[in-house]
Amino acid sequence: MGSKYSKATNSINDALNSSYRVPFESFRVPFVDLQEATNNFDEKFRIGVGIFGKVYRGVSRDGTKVALKRRNRESPQGIEEFQAEIEILSFCSHPHLVSLIGYCDERNEMILVYEYMENGNLSSHLYGSDLRLPTMSWEQRLEICIGAARGLHYLHNSAVIHRDVKSTNILLDENFVAKITDFGISKTMSELDQTHLSTLVQGTIGYLDPEYFNRGQLTEKSDVYSFGVVLFEVLCARPAIVQSLPREMVCLAEWAVDSHNKGQLEQIIDPNLAAKIRPESLRKFGETAVKCLALSSEDRPSMGDVLWKLEYALRLQESVIQDDPDCNSVI
Incomplete structure (x- = not known):
């Protein structure tokens, strides 16, 4: 990228400069450099x-390898989402959040520049048409879930609600380190003690917190619900919504919770994980995911609690207790 910055441009730049929190000018990149x-x-x-x-x-x-997100001029998203992305990533920095390198607002363009993530998004490694990708081990999946949980825990501690947590918004670098991305519809809370934020419902079908959908009250626990769906995506290797399946299986969240409550969780896991997950690890992981999907936000754990439980599930998978003959058994 070049060392010179472009000149300020119309409403996009006016909107950015209306904020006093971060020096947006230092992130501006000339359009010619992106071309x-x-x-x-x-x-x-x-x-x-x-x-x-x-x-x-x-x-x-x-x-340096970079990734550029260029706005389609017919997109329903515009200056507000563009500004939110820049603002959040310019003051939030964490190993499990994708890094913003810069942005461009010349020639009526809105372009965001990020660090390049070599292994794409999480969903492409769980399901999809790319059969060239190797199957991820259970330990690897747990590490990815833990990384994403760390990123979300940091956001919540920074008074940021992501609002669109899903497997396509969890990117993987060359070492399969998970990083949260896509902050266009994220919200920051002006007061740390704010208990809820009334807002127009936005997000992705299949991941939306039912309480948020019905009442329009956004909280950190809305992200927790969405992350619970991601956890079952990781376990079952299927999308959040599959319309072609029988009615009881269309919605992953409902199907997975029902299977867990019936004691049938081992029957819905990714076949590639068969005989590779220790029962104790699966049990802890399943319990954690189901709690994330509680219909009431008050019954859901915090992201800090989720993080701890996922780390414990990984320790259960890796540990071998010699005194327990069942510890070496697998599903």
Whole structure:
């Protein structure tokens, strides 16, 4: 990327400069540098697409790999989401959050520049059409869940509610370290002691907290519910919603909770994990995920509690207690 910054532009820049919290100017990147990094946004460099727009991989002048999210001018998301992403990632920094490198607001463009995540998103490794990807071990999946939980725990401690936690918003670097991304609809709480935030319901079907959906009251526990769905995605290797399945299986959250309550959790796990999960680890993981999916936010654990329980599930998977003959048995 170049060393010079572009000039301020109209309403986008006016909106950004209305904030006093962070020096947004230091993150601005010239449009010409982004054209150069992506060979003028060549479709061969496109690695994804979302509601905001297309995502491209690129290489800066110093050889650094980057990912660029370029707004589609017909996208329902605009300045508000663009500003939210910049604001949150410019003052939130954590090993399990994707890093913002810069942004561009020249020529009526809205482009966000991030660190490049070599292994894409979590969902692509759990299910999908890319059969070239190797199956992840249970230990590896637990490590990814723990990393994502750490990122969310940090956000909540920073008074940020993500509001769109899902497997496609958990990215994996070259070492499969999980990092949370996509903060366009995230909300910051102006007061740390604020108990709820009334807001227009936004998120992704299949992950939405029922309490938030019905009452419009957003809390940190809304992220916890969504993360519970992710945990069952990781365990079962299937999407949150599959319309082609029988009615009782369409919604992963409902199906998984029902299976757990019937003592049938081992029957719905990813077949690739068969005979590879220790019963104690599965039990702790299942209990944790089900608690995240409690219909009442008051009954859900905090992300700190979820993190601790996932770390414990990993220790149960890795430990061998010689005095217990059942400890070496697997499902």
